[in-house]
């Protein structure tokens with residue numbers, strides 16, 4: 411359906427979708443996409459492009475949709491974005507390109523994300539062999555080229571690997587987990603990002619000649635120094651920020667208190683929702699509390715619901731206005747029946763005689779002055795504690811850097827939070843070693859991680875050319 415403002419994304423009805431892991435947003439039809447594209451003013455100095463972290467030529471691809479040239483539209487996006495089917499689904503467009511769209515000033519912005527997803531899906535359905543053809547040409551020209559190690563197969567590592575491969579390098583990705591994709595594989599659930607989309611892009615990368623070695627933890631299997639000694643001319647570290655954070659309050663070690671990382675990995679990567687058909691279970695009980703207000707919290711809450719929990723609470727210490735999660739995800743969570751408890755924070759988890767969590771003691775909060783994040787800081791209200799009965803808890807208050815690589819590579823400098831320090835072009839303090847994505851910026855977005863991966867690939871190429879190792 412198209413109204414005069416903006417196309418609506420069709421979705422599975424809430425009562426149906428809360429019982430399955432199938433994609434919630436169903437995608438636009440060709441007619442809807444064209445109608446929406448027609449609303450675009452094709453601005454001469456388009457602010458939407460400035461709002462896009464990788465500078466996609468948005469008016470150009472939208473014009474091609476108007477002209478019904480969908481494959482060409484996808485090609486325009488792919489010049490700047492390796493994973494349009496992923497970004498069309500998970501990018502926070504409301505804070506980026508769509509926020510900058512001129513139409514947002516007086517009405518509703520163009521649904522740029524929906525259009526991106528439409529052309530990407532159209533490309534996947536109609537032209538699955540395209541990347542294969544490119545791959546054979548690439549393999550032929552590059553067999554004598556230097557090799558580069560990429561550590562981590564999330565969006566940053568995948569993009570850097572793809573760019574380096576296109577520049578003619580041999581590229582090997584080392585991935586700690588048994589499946590590549592990073593957060594796209596283990597974090598974001600299939601009802602937001604179907605795994606066949608991620609797998610399709612990874613298969614394309616393999617067809618281009620990139621080798622992906624899974625079950626390979628760098629820092630354990632071998633160190634970065636060993637990789638350099640073995641003949642890798644450069645190393646790109648894209649290990650993300652997947653180390654779960656805790657509040658360090660009493661009871662966090664009780665049974666059925668999960669970190670969101672563990673919970674989401676069990677559900678998404680190990681497919682616990684298919685247990686016992688799969689090997690990994692996850693036990694939640696009837697009432698679950700998710701602590702946090704970001705995308706990870708929304709994903710955890712909505713996964714818990716789909717795992718059969720009767721009542722899912724989302725406990726957040728600020729108000730809805732300050733929630734970092736995407737607006738669409740908050741809306742979808744509400745429609746599905748997640749109950750939000752705002753302005754409350756856990757003080758301790760309460761256990762039974764068998765060390766199973768049975769409740770949370772929460773304190774009411776009020777908002778004070780803005781803190782360093784720019785959001786109003788939450789302040790506990792004295793003697794306002796109350797108890798919430800639950801059978802399980804998922805802690806989704808954020809993640810930080812895993813110290814393994816800096817600990818095993820002494821000359822890589824990190825900041826006080828453990829993130830790797832780079833210059834503005836992605837070079838670390840160690841020669842030949844580069845870094846990008848969440849391991850440098852802290853938890854950010856898919857498109858930002860991809861953007862750095864792409865830029866650093868160019869820098870690696872220039873540095874190696876200057877060294878004349880090519």
Ligand SMILES: Cc1cc2nc3c(=O)[nH]c(=O)nc-3n(C[C@H](O)[C@H](O)[C@H](O)COP(=O)(O)OP(=O)(O)OC[C@H]3O[C@@H](n4cnc5c(N)ncnc54)[C@H](O)[C@@H]3O)c2cc1C
Pocket residue numbers: 500501502561562563564565566567584585586587590591592593594597598626627628629648649650651652674705706709736812814815846847848849853854855856857859
């Ligand atoms: C649940 C969840 C939902 C999110 N939702 C969104 C969203 O809707 N939109 C959005 O834009 N962003 C979202 N984000 C953030 C986004 O996913 C990240 O910013 C992005 O994935 C960062 O990419 P990356 O490549 O830097 O790292 P990651 O995606 O974290 O990938 C890092 C990879 O490195 C591997 N690794 C780590 N250490 C080693 C090692 N020592 N050796 C080998 N491999 C290693 C890890 O196993 C992982 O596969 C979400 C994040 C989470 C956790």
Ligand code: SF4
Pocket residue numbers: 449450451452453456457458459468469472510511512513520522
């Ligand atoms: S700013 Fe909005 S209307 Fe203008 S070109 Fe971009 S998407 Fe189209």
